[in-house]
Amino acid sequence: MNDLLSTVDWSRGQFALTAIVHWLFVPLTIGLSLIVAIMESIYLKTKAERWRRLTKFWMLMFGINFACGVATGIILEFEFGTNWSNYSWFVGDIFGAPLAIEGIAAFFLESTFVAVMFFGWKRVSPRFHLLSTWLTAVGVSLSAYWILVANAWMQYPAGMEFDPAQMRNVMVSFADVALSPVAVNKFFHTVLSGWVLGAVFVTGVSSWFLLRKSNIVFAKDSMKIASWVGLTGIILTMWTGDGSAVEVAKVQPMKLAAMEGLYDGSYGQSLVGFGILDPSKERTDDKDPMMMEISIPKGLSVLAFHDTEAYVPGINDLIEGRMTGPDGNIIETESYTERIEAGKRAQQALRLYDEASAAGDSAAMTAAVTALKADFKYFGYGYLNSPDEAIPPVGLTFYAFRIMVMAGGYLLLYFIVMLFLSYRKPEHLENRWVAFLGLITIPVVWIASEAGWVVAEMGRQPWVIEGMLPTRAAVSAIPASSVQLTFWMFVVVFTGLLAAEISIMCREISKATRRDILADDKH
Template structure:
């Protein structure tokens, strides 16, 4: 008997994926743009030049629109943990709920207060105090992201927690281990750096649009100079920190790493990097593979002599862990009948790390202890995520990263030569590059989350077991409601951002042409 409604699981995953990916259209722009505002306002306070204040105010308007949309789309995600993922919330809520609650306090109290003072305080507090508000807003925004990433990193690498057979839940054993999870540290620096790239590209692209039309020239050139400098540093950081994040994946999520590489068989050390190929999940091979020797081994193991296991080897390892997990599952049930059973306690303690692998069998049989070898093979095979999706998502993301370095390096060089407005081809390139950071960021989340499947919590709780006891019709209704709501927000956001970007600082009265001739505003 199959206990899991596959349609409910699929629709629940689809709903959360759509809302999460949509929400993350706004988060990284907030992360990046607020630091550019802080840099610009610092220059204003140090120089007293009015143009820098007007730059902060104009880009601040676009920041405010984006911030509001980020909050609106983020609130709905919180409710989904109860509506669609009730058992997930019950099973790991003790661990996952704490950083989520702290993030809520950061976002809805600290950030919201600072945003209000940022917009309303220009004429009410001194320059220095307003600058401090802007810098604290930038810091608060990053801290808000930190707690979300701590929660997400625990899903990737569940440290500082253990299964309690009395409560039948995962419980915190060390909050400091959860907080200082090495995966959380790597994800945080990599994610915020990607947001910085997006913020820089946003300013660079819109400023290029003004230069193409001969509007707000001094304003746009200064904005592009800041964006080029900040963007180059951020783009270099993304690549370096992304490499460190990849190393963490190779340590903690070996199947995800093997799938990203479409590495079906274990390669001799050091493993090559597959630059191009066509992964085939049916035949478990990669056609037309073009490999670069040693690169993957150096990235994944930081050595020349350590091997990286292939997908087939990891499937065999999963079969062994499923067998151990069945013993843990049996011991757990015995403890429910007699909590003082010493033998059951010893067995569970020996194999509790593999209990989640036994739960993979719930998709095929009602009692994992009755699983046949065929059931165990199916469960082991289910640990393979969608290899082609991961393979290409990762490569497109990496290609975008190196493109950003090149574009920002060119922009920085042109800014240093004061030739930002000399070549219309360059300006068009900068303008049409605007969507690329969003594409790269969304692909990064697809790699992180899709690559973790079939796990909601890596090695602990299968995604299929985390869903609520709801019907397909109920999920379809909520999914339709979210799609309508988010589509409406998308239209509103697009209209507002385009409206204010087209008006520009001159259209908003922030940068009248007459101010451009003032001696204090010359470079």
Template sequence: MVDPLVVDLSRLQFAATALYHFLFVPLTLGLSFMMAIMESTYVMTGREIWRKMTLFWGTLFGINFAMGVATGIVMEFQFGMNWSYYSHYVGDVFGAPLAIEGLMAFFLEATFIGLFFFGWDRLSKVGHLVVTWLVALGANFSALWILIANAWMQYPVGAEFNPDTMRMEVTDFAAVIFNPVAQAKFVHTVSAGYVTGAVFVFGIGALFLLQGKHIELAKRSMVVAASFGLASALSVVVLGDESGYIATEHQIMKIAAMEAMYDTEPAPAGFNLIGFPGDEPGEVVGIHIPWVLGLITTRSFDTEVPGINDLVEHAQMRIRNGLNAYNALEVLETDRQNAEARQIISETWPDMGYALLLKAYRDDIENATDEEIAAAAQDTVPAVWPLFWTFRLMVAVGFFFIAFFAYGFWKASRGTLQHHRWFLIAAVAAMPLPWLAAEAGWIIAEFGRQPWAIEGVLPTFYAASGLTVLDLSLSLAFYVTVYTVLAVIMVILMIKVIKAGPRDYLAILNGEDSTKDDETRETSSPAPAE
């Protein structure tokens, strides 16, 4: 049995690297398409300002992309280093989408990003525009395959346990690719990335207006960002609803924990807008809105949403059923041709992961007591209150950006943004919010899946490598230090580019001396108050 502290440190290390990496992913997704939109406008109109806009935002995209690559590569190595049994047990399934992501998407994006920067004088306008769109598509294809792999951890379809190899193996690769969880996660995640890019562009544009410089670039960029951001913010909320509906079908414990719903309510279940633990175990005190949860998660008036207590009882049943598969595996160790044991495994293997939860309490799980089974079933409940509040933070930010971009689009379409100083200040102040919401969403997805590395199949503690506490402590400190340094470097570089403004980066890339601002500075004073 793996030391619990080793498991916790392994989880903390992967969480730290994933959260650092996800600081860069949303901005890459958002900026890539906005660059393509700006360059498309340049090709259609021939106006030089749009080329300069594409180069300016493309430079910031390039810095962010480089940091994303540097932080993302390490994560894949951690599957072999920190989660060796995970890699052995499900590597045949999980490794395929990651390999395709590298071959199909990452190489596409990495190749064409070079042509984006160095191909302006070597390609035709249309040819370079195609390159820019391929960069954007590559970034989104990369996200697609990563999320297909992650979705399989949430809802493992298209694979079965092979008692001869003691591993999960693919039986239907199409089911893995078209996993309904993957579809919902992809559209929701990329939409959140588009919002992040739109907020970033809108916020920097607002900063330029407040400073009274680069007015034309700022105004045009903010129009693009406002329209793109409004559509994306609406998509995030709508597609987030779809994610909740699918999670109700495949990860109902996560939904119950997010709502702090311990007891099953009569259908349709109510929604806790805010809540706090009450005096009694499982009691929630707060603002409760009838019907909302049931309508969102089941889309019906008569389907119940099970509470945590009922789900724990169901987990006990699955643990007992999974013990049948585990015991049959022991029979196969001595009699590989035992047809009865193979039949039992084929019927009960989907619950064997629940039986493995008992490994946290004893090695000879076939002799587990009722008390140990009850304790293992209780372990299927993730930490309720962190999930409860993280979810509400994410939702609140999502609805805020709908209102934010609706107002911004209205003012931008009328050409009056520069006259609303308070809104420009708010736009700059709101820039960290999409990252906060994105990280919250990632925490909900991964933290809410606990105690599973693979939902219902492989407990997290069972997936860890046999490393020492010292190994993990040193590597965790190293990763956090290096990633923090990289994040600081990225911020410094971006600030330098933003301060320099839309200079002729094409001339700089070609080795020419270009110290002056390439855009004619406006003589306007900083934005006045409304």
């Protein structure tokens, strides 16, 4: 049992490491592909040579990131098959179909058009080249879509039916899986945050040029485009973030309660703008969960239900079976104790199915399937010893959410300032402090982006599939030591990849500071 728990922990750690590293590359690919496509469009419209050279420089940055990041996500699929075999079998074609589409779309769109982007400047017509650049940008986002559909299904399992004979979920509605509101919101929120990250990267690197008094025109032109993309991106990211909060309130209210450190809900619930959690707080004690807080009155009710007076349940309310109804009032539903009982009944039905199947008793199998379907919604709760096990790690979820939101607020201000300076006071962009601001914003946007994923993934614990399969049941019966070994191997490989990306990028940027990017065509 201890070894199993250790396997779970190491497998989770390994998956988190891989996903976090993969996500260092992906949003930059998404953001830079769009910015490059916009720059090339300007070149084709204006026929001004400087826009071609500007495009080519940022395309080089895109290429370095693409080369270092490509296929890092494949390791996640290796981990599914080895470390998470129960899970990868249990999810069935729900997970397989979107990932297969992703693979095909990524291969044909990205691989083909990326080649034209880099090799085709003198070999295809300018219009076809531009089309390829835009199709690369679209392809990058499309492949992200299918991954996000798969992830959204784990948060909100829609469009499927469990088949006990195959022991896997079978898709009954592709549309429900592919167009679930959670998936659509997640896609836009994630891709738009990629725009922001790409824009911060461009303004940050441009700031470096300005700080070094090199390629001033190039840097200022780049900042204009990036500031527009960044401002548009951050406004839309906030808007879709609001949509995500509404979906979380509907389908994962426990995650929302953890994001807020909210134990006892109320009507017209306030939102913690800034706060420090009391680490000694226990679910059942009367202590205030916050050691200090700055709250926005009724903010959480507005955020979650767009209603100042709506009831927002806390962790205790959910465990006791109180949720928000469609009109914003309290409704009584199953308590977590009842869900655990239902989960155990579902598991017992599956046992009976297994026995009936072995005995070839089809009548008993049918009866077991009927019993299983009645309680399958809470199948995963049957693995829990107590309702407390259904609570996500509150501290991590709470602080990660605040880091993401505060960084988002900062980025909104940052792009307003950058856009204003780019058009109205471009000479101030050369100010040392403004350039320094551009540079330090680069890590901020990555931290915000990763923090968003921490909220999404830690906030849904203990589930790997919401309500259906807890993380510890999803793992394979393999020794923890084997996962430990590959964990450290990944640390070495990923560190090497990151070092390669950063060093190649820094070398190219450094080389560019010593020449006039707009005057020569060396890259």
